[in-house]
Amino acid sequence: MGPRTSIPQxxxxxxxxxxxxxxxxxxxISVLTxxxxxxxxxxxxxxxxxxxIGSINIAFLxxxxxxxxxxxxxxxxxxxxxxxILGIASLLxxxxxxxxxxxxxxxxxxxxxxxxxxxxxxxxxxxSIVIGIVAYGLxxxxxxxxxxxxxxxALAIMMIPTIARTTEQMLLLVPQAIREAAYGIGVSRWRxxxxxxxxxxxxxxxxxxMLAFARVAGETAPLLFTAFGNQxxxxxxxxxxxxxxxxxxxxxxxxxxxxxxxxxxxALVLIVLIVAAVAAVRIAVRHGTLAGA
Amino acid sequence: MGVGITVEHLNAFYGKTQAxxxxxxxxxxxxxTALIGPSGCGKSxxxxxxxxxxxxxxxxxxxxxxxIGDLSVYNGTSATxxxxxxxxxxxxANPFPTMSIYDNVAAGLKLNGFRNRKQLDEVVHKSLHAxxxxxxxxxxxxxxxxxSLSGGQQQRLCIARALAVQPEVxxxxxxxxxxxxxxxxxxxELIFQLKEQYTIVIVTHNMQQAARVAEFTGFFLxxxxxxxxxxxxxxxxxxDKRTEDYVxxxxx
Numbered sequence: 001m002g003p004r005t006s007i008p009q010x011x012x013x014x015x016x017x018x019x020x021x022x023x024x025x026x027x028x029i030s031v032l033t034x035x036x037x038x039x040x041x042x043x044x045x046x047x048x049x050x051x052x053i054g055s056i057n058i059a060f061l062x063x064x065x066x067x068x069x070x071x072x073x074x075x076x077x078x079x080x081x082x083x084x085i086l087g088i089a090s091l092l093x094x095x096x097x098x099x100x101x102x103x104x105x106x107x108x109x110x111x112x113x114x115x116x117x118x119x120x121x122x123x124x125x126x127x128s129i130v131i132g133i134v135a136y137g138l139x140x141x142x143x144x145x146x147x148x149x150x151x152x153x154a155l156a157i158m159m160i161p162t163i164a165r166t167t168e169q170m171l172l173l174v175p176q177a178i179r180e181a182a183y184g185i186g187v188s189r190w191r192x193x194x195x196x197x198x199x200x201x202x203x204x205x206x207x208x209x210m211l212a213f214a215r216v217a218g219e220t221a222p223l224l225f226t227a228f229g230n231q232x233x234x235x236x237x238x239x240x241x242x243x244x245x246x247x248x249x250x251x252x253x254x255x256x257x258x259x260x261x262x263x264x265x266x267a268l269v270l271i272v273l274i275v276a277a278v279a280a281v282r283i284a285v286r287h288g289t290l291a292g293a
Numbered sequence: 294m295g296v297g298i299t300v301e302h303l304n305a306f307y308g309k310t311q312a313x314x315x316x317x318x319x320x321x322x323x324x325x326t327a328l329i330g331p332s333g334c335g336k337s338x339x340x341x342x343x344x345x346x347x348x349x350x351x352x353x354x355x356x357x358x359x360x361i362g363d364l365s366v367y368n369g370t371s372a373t374x375x376x377x378x379x380x381x382x383x384x385x386a387n388p389f390p391t392m393s394i395y396d397n398v399a400a401g402l403k404l405n406g407f408r409n410r411k412q413l414d415e416v417v418h419k420s421l422h423a424x425x426x427x428x429x430x431x432x433x434x435x436x437x438x439x440x441s442l443s444g445g446q447q448q449r450l451c452i453a454r455a456l457a458v459q460p461e462v463x464x465x466x467x468x469x470x471x472x473x474x475x476x477x478x479x480x481x482e483l484i485f486q487l488k489e490q491y492t493i494v495i496v497t498h499n500m501q502q503a504a505r506v507a508e509f510t511g512f513f514l515x516x517x518x519x520x521x522x523x524x525x526x527x528x529x530x531x532x533d534k535r536t537e538d539y540v541x542x543x544x545x
Contacts, residue, residue, distance in 0.1 A: 196400075
């Protein structure tokens, strides 16, 4: 304890040694936790670059896989396939997820909303391979063959609960006063929801969408018996389609060194693509934002 | 031009709690009417019944008759249509944060499908002039967000936004309670000018403000309208003892 002045009730005691030490210790702990979170991320990325960069060349990015034993070849079909599957997944999953989030926040403050919230949280916990089986039953069994569409449906189902719940939370953060401002100038409820509430929450909603996108982009299990994979080019959404994650999986469990190297390269490309997609969306959103908003 | 407001036997509820008891009042067109009374007495609830904002709160309901001009508010008029004729300015300035100043003012028209660029420009210009904000924002109409303005400017922006849909009545729910005296002065001056074109109902905690801007004043207490008369009479020679106690500060 430091010295006290003669008028105790009016004086603030100097900060004790114990409090100063606590302050430093706590600051140190927060820095440490930040490092603990960042180190694995950078370690993974650095290791991927180290292992994968050597196998990335023009051929890897432009050619389809070569048969076992033949050197060269690439994952161009898988890169495109992944983009197609993720495009289908986003096309289905983003509107449905955002729509469900709007329902939960604007119309679902009741028992029906509670049911949807519960179901959505359960869906979020369903193992991804089970979701793959569902998409197999829904799409593959009916079409009688594997397809990019089936893969997209599987990933979309995985995206929905994440997007719905984050959208709900972001919309709930929009002050009621903003909605009232819109009602007050004669804007209808649905229009207010779309043009005012959702727009005000845009950046948060997009964060949710990006989280869901990045999470499913690397998924392999739900694609095993939906998109299935393909060694050749395929531009049709109703045919078996290659995906980076599937290709990595196949190559990584193979006994060939060349395929192992290509698997590392594929993983690196996948991560770079995800980072690029997320960054592009972020930049696009920031570009549309006004000063002081 | 503004229109008069007639309220007959109005009762308002939040679930089982009754907030307003049998309110009867006639508001004259093109005048400012002030509503005073202690916190929680139902002033805000009352003006939120005039544009059906009350019913946006879950389990809130209203009984009785309200007419804006010849329009019966609770019989067959859609709330959305009504609110285009009865504008509202809220206690706390609430500009749309993601919209530019221009878009904030144009929002009421744009979101209802009005697209004529030239006419929009004109409405925005006129509304910002009417709310005495034009000179301060004319260079950043499209560049700045409505939320980047100061508190007083934001409130005048909200007034401009309300005026842009060309209402006949303007409801103001303590529009100056979060503002400094200079901004308050500007808004009071504005109310003075707006009366020529609009019917104004203003809720205020500030009795001097009521005396300055309004020709008529109503005194609310515990959900009842105790007295409604010319402002001068309310403040100098009220008929009811409770009104006198309140305006002379002997209350609570």
